[in-house]
Amino acid sequence: MDVLLDIFGSANFWAAAIRIATPLIFGVLGALICERAGVLNLGIEGIFVAGAMAGWLAVYLGAGLWGGVLVALATGATFGLLHAVLAVILGLSQHVSGIGITLLATSLSYFTYRTALPTVTSPPRIVPFQPVSIPGLSDLPFFGPALFQQTPLTFLALAFVALVAFVLYRTPLGLAIRAVGDNPASVEAQGLSVRGLRIGAVVAGSALMALGGAFLTMSAFDAFFFGMVNGRGWICIALVVFASWQPGKALLGALLFGAFDAFQIRLQAEIGQVVPGQVFLMLPYLLSIVALVLVARRADYPRALLQPWFKGQRH
Amino acid sequence: MTSTDTVLSLEGITKRFGKLTANDHLDLSLRRGEILALLGENGAGKTTLMNILFGHYVQDEGVVRVNGEMLPPGSPGAALKAGIGMVHQHFALAENLSGLDNIRLGTEGLFALGGKAAARKKVEQIIAESGLEVDLDRKVASLTVGEKQRVEILKALYRNVRVLILDEPTAVLTPQEAEGLFTVLRRLAANGLGVIFISHKLGEVLSVSTRILVLRGGRKAGELVTADADRRAIADLMVGKAVAEVKRTAATPAETLLEFSDVHLRRGSTRESLRNVGFALRAGEIVGLAGVSGNGQGGIAALISGLAVPDQGAVLLYGEPITRADPRALVAAGVARMPEDRQHDGVVGTMSVADNIAIEEVRSGAFSRMGLLDRKAMQARATSAIAAYDIRCPGPDAEARLLSGGNVQKLILARVLEREPRVILANQPTRGLDVGAQSEVHRRIIAARDRGAAVLVISEDLDELFALADRFLVVHAGEVSDAGPSDRLDRGAVGLLMAGQAA
Numbered sequence: 122m123d124v125l126l127d128i129f130g131s132a133n134f135w136a137a138a139i140r141i142a143t144p145l146i147f148g149v150l151g152a153l154i155c156e157r158a159g160v161l162n163l164g165i166e167g168i169f170v171a172g173a174m175a176g177w178l179a180v181y182l183g184a185g186l187w188g189g190v191l192v193a194l195a196t197g198a199t200f201g202l203l204h205a206v207l208a209v210i211l212g213l214s215q216h217v218s219g220i221g222i223t224l225l226a227t228s229l230s231y232f233t234y235r236t237a238l239p240t241v242t243s244p245p246r247i248v249p250f251q252p253v254s255i256p257g258l259s260d261l262p263f264f265g266p267a268l269f270q271q272t273p274l275t276f277l278a279l280a281f282v283a284l285v286a287f288v289l290y291r292t293p294l295g296l297a298i299r300a301v302g303d304n305p306a307s308v309e310a311q312g313l314s315v316r317g318l319r320i321g322a323v324v325a326g327s328a329l330m331a332l333g334g335a336f337l338t339m340s341a342f343d344a345f346f347f348g349m350v351n352g353r354g355w356i357c358i359a360l361v362v363f364a365s366w367q368p369g370k371a372l373l374g375a376l377l378f379g380a381f382d383a384f385q386i387r388l389q390a391e392i393g394q395v396v397p398g399q400v401f402l403m404l405p406y407l408l409s410i411v412a413l414v415l416v417a418r419r420a421d422y423p424r425a426l427l428q429p430w431f432k433g434q435r436h
Numbered sequence: 437m438t439s440t441d442t443v444l445s446l447e448g449i450t451k452r453f454g455k456l457t458a459n460d461h462l463d464l465s466l467r468r469g470e471i472l473a474l475l476g477e478n479g480a481g482k483t484t485l486m487n488i489l490f491g492h493y494v495q496d497e498g499v500v501r502v503n504g505e506m507l508p509p510g511s512p513g514a515a516l517k518a519g520i521g522m523v524h525q526h527f528a529l530a531e532n533l534s535g536l537d538n539i540r541l542g543t544e545g546l547f548a549l550g551g552k553a554a555a556r557k558k559v560e561q562i563i564a565e566s567g568l569e570v571d572l573d574r575k576v577a578s579l580t581v582g583e584k585q586r587v588e589i590l591k592a593l594y595r596n597v598r599v600l601i602l603d604e605p606t607a608v609l610t611p612q613e614a615e616g617l618f619t620v621l622r623r624l625a626a627n628g629l630g631v632i633f634i635s636h637k638l639g640e641v642l643s644v645s646t647r648i649l650v651l652r653g654g655r656k657a658g659e660l661v662t663a664d665a666d667r668r669a670i671a672d673l674m675v676g677k678a679v680a681e682v683k684r685t686a687a688t689p690a691e692t693l694l695e696f697s698d699v700h701l702r703r704g705s706t707r708e709s710l711r712n713v714g715f716a717l718r719a720g721e722i723v724g725l726a727g728v729s730g731n732g733q734g735g736i737a738a739l740i741s742g743l744a745v746p747d748q749g750a751v752l753l754y755g756e757p758i759t760r761a762d763p764r765a766l767v768a769a770g771v772a773r774m775p776e777d778r779q780h781d782g783v784v785g786t787m788s789v790a791d792n793i794a795i796e797e798v799r800s801g802a803f804s805r806m807g808l809l810d811r812k813a814m815q816a817r818a819t820s821a822i823a824a825y826d827i828r829c830p831g832p833d834a835e836a837r838l839l840s841g842g843n844v845q846k847l848i849l850a851r852v853l854e855r856e857p858r859v860i861l862a863n864q865p866t867r868g869l870d871v872g873a874q875s876e877v878h879r880r881i882i883a884a885r886d887r888g889a890a891v892l893v894i895s896e897d898l899d900e901l902f903a904l905a906d907r908f909l910v911v912h913a914g915e916v917s918d919a920g921p922s923d924r925l926d927r928g929a930v931g932l933l934m935a936g937q938a939a
């Protein structure tokens with residue numbers, strides 16, 4: 122019991138949880154935007170890798186940190202456009218197109234990394250984003266170090282949660298996105314473009330996913346490694362269901378996962394001698410599955426998810 | 437007709453779906469202030485023509501002109517901009533949004549803020565003028581079909597249109613609601629709006645339209661000025677031959693097959709509560725359940741379909757209480773259901789006609805051999821059903837979603853009646869059916885009764901109930917009263933009971 126109290130009572134633990142959650146927040150928001158418009162984007166895992174690589178490389182080549190962020194966004198948007206052409210315009214299977222993009226983006230990133238840096242043996246480093254302190258808030262006891270000493274990308278992720286929620290629920294654009302994911306006919310009958318909305322959503326969502334990857338190389342670490350994304354994209358796909366396609370719950374899900382992961386690391390340090398380490402690595406995934414089972418059984422899928430839309434057909 | 441008066445003209449419109457020519461060089465023109473009724477059998481091509489006009493479909497030949505200007509094909513946006521509004525037969529509503537949001541959708545700039553309050557005000561005013569009541573904040577998914585229809589109409593009225601297309605707007609409205617809609621239409625027409633109105637209810641057509649255009653098999657079958665027309669003439673023009681009147685002989689009721697005994701049911705998401713409901717359905721008798729929709733019909737239908745069990749009291753099938761909500765067991769026991777919302781609950785749109793006809797019987801052995809589907813038997817049943825029930829479709833392998841509304845209903849009829857069920861629930865059995873198909877459905881329901889089936893017909897159409905029912909029940913506010921044999925009733929008395937007053 123004392124062990125648990127120690128862990129949950131430390132500001133350090135909560136700071137780590139939020140840090141671990143950050144790439145997931147970007148990823149789950151991106152996936153959520155795509156799926157709300159009716160398009161599953163399994164390219165997410167590869168887009169994470171591409172964002173991580175492209176953002177990092179841009180900084181390494183001297184574009185500056187925010188320049189790197191823009192490059193990552195553009196990289197994600199490009200792969201999103203490819204997915205949109207295949208899945209929305211041509212109406213191909215969203216699963217096949219998405220997995221294809223994951224494979225393509227991953228290998229293309231590794232290839233680019235190798236060709237750009239043919240001679241290096243140990244990964245070169247950049248100077249990543251540093252934690253910023255917010256006057257007043259960062260100095261609060263406990264809450265300051267726990268919540269308000271993060272890098273700018275974490276604050277950006279939190280801002281995006283609010284922005285996505287605002288657009289989705291408070292603007293006519295959000296209305297149209299929610300409608301097109303439920304019944305494209307309703308959107309067409311009101312004179313809006315089903316394809317336009319879906320393409321836009323997939324491009325924007327994919328750009329956000331790439332930021333999740335960029336956070337890894339430009340904020341959490343300072344270099345690009347092969348295999349560093351390590352399934353985070355897939356976790357986001359599960360988290361969207363957990364979140365019932367709602368931005369607020371998506372944040373909650375990402376934080377929960379971050380907390381499990383941070384907890385696992387600390388627990389391992391405390392009682393690692395008794396239990397094999399792999400059990401701890403498994404823990405966040407196991408807990409996520411349990412959470413998913415509890416919450417998502419009655420999930421209310423966007424009704425048009427996975428369904429291509431062809432003009433002039435009865436649906 | 438002066439050319440300046442013409443708001444809309446369709447010239448030589450042709451549309452083919454594979455081998456089928458749904459519209460064959462059709463011409464149509466509409467003047468300001470005119471209410472044109474577009475009639476035709478199920479599958480005649482009415483919806484197709486309107487879908488071309490509104491830009492959902494792209495025509496193979498022909499042009500659409502609004503005020504003389506050619507409309508770009510295939511663009512609902514352009515049609516809306518040109519002042520065309522459309523009420524869709526197959527509702528074009530997002531079910532995860534509220535009614536108000538569906539109405540607003542696409543009417544405001546994508547990043548405009550705060551339009552909702554103004555939209556609500558405008559919609560509420562339209563509701564007040566038209567009497568089309570809906571709860572604007574409920575999600576469309578939880579609305580009844582009638583309410584969805586009202587949202588669909590409000591959506592079109594909300595935009596300031598010059599031409600209004602209404603594709604079977606009254607199919608699911610109560611007579612009172614339909615009357616409210618007509619009042620609005622007459623007023624709008626008096627202000628110069630052109631209206632195209634599609635309906636299978638000839639009484640409505642005669643009362644509201646000024647001109648009638650009849651399609652048959654994708655071509656123009658004839659045109660009439662409403663003042664010179666009567667039911668017979670229109671029906672004959674539509675079907676191409678005289679429509680037979682259905683005769684109902686006296687019933688010879690036998691034993692009770694299904695009984696409601698003091699049934700109570702709590703309100704569900706799309707159904708109202710029931711209180712103290714008791715009645716019996718006997719073999720060889722058709723019972724008509726009259727009532728304004730939303731007074732308890734949903735609950736009664738759910739109980740007979742095996743989608744719910746009573747909270748109190750019992751539903752007895754062949755004397756045994758039904759204790760579990762188990763539709764399959766009921767179907768196996770000989771209960772046939774014709775659901776109210778046939779597109780939604782009656783067929784699987786992406787499955788073929790043959791699959792949809794066999795779907796309730798795959799476990800019975802009729803369509804399976806050693807646990808595998810017997811495609812040949814399914815195909816054979818479908819082929820004979822298509823012929824016997826006159827289901828207009830390209831063939832047994834056509835997907836059900838491609839069928840016109842009336843033909844989906846015939847498919848369901850073929851599925852449930854071929855099994856010779858003992859209890860039949862017919863919920864709005866002829867909604868959206870053309871006059872020929874209507875009398876065909878009536879004939880088959882009466883034949884099933886004569887074979888010894890117990891039938892409950894739920895309908896808002898009193899003409900239909902008087903044509904079918906041997907005995908009347910009336911449902912109001914969740915309570916059911918027995919109105920007695922139909923030959924001792926008149927419309928006035930039933931109307932009073934429907935409004936909740938003792939006759």
Ligand SMILES: Nc1ncnc2c1ncn2[C@@H]1O[C@H](COP(=O)(O)OP(=O)(O)OP(=O)(O)O)[C@@H](O)[C@H]1O
Nearest residue numbers: 435453458478479480481482483484838840841842
């Ligand atoms: N997208 C489509 N693909 C294939 N066939 C179609 C399509 N749309 C309509 N049809 C076919 O075209 C014919 C005309 O259908 P339409 O819906 O226009 O009939 P309708 O006159 O509106 O009938 P109802 O009164 O039953 O609504 C039907 O045979 C229908 O199956």
Ligand SMILES: [Mg+2]
Nearest residue numbers: 482483525840
């Ligand atoms: Mg139609």
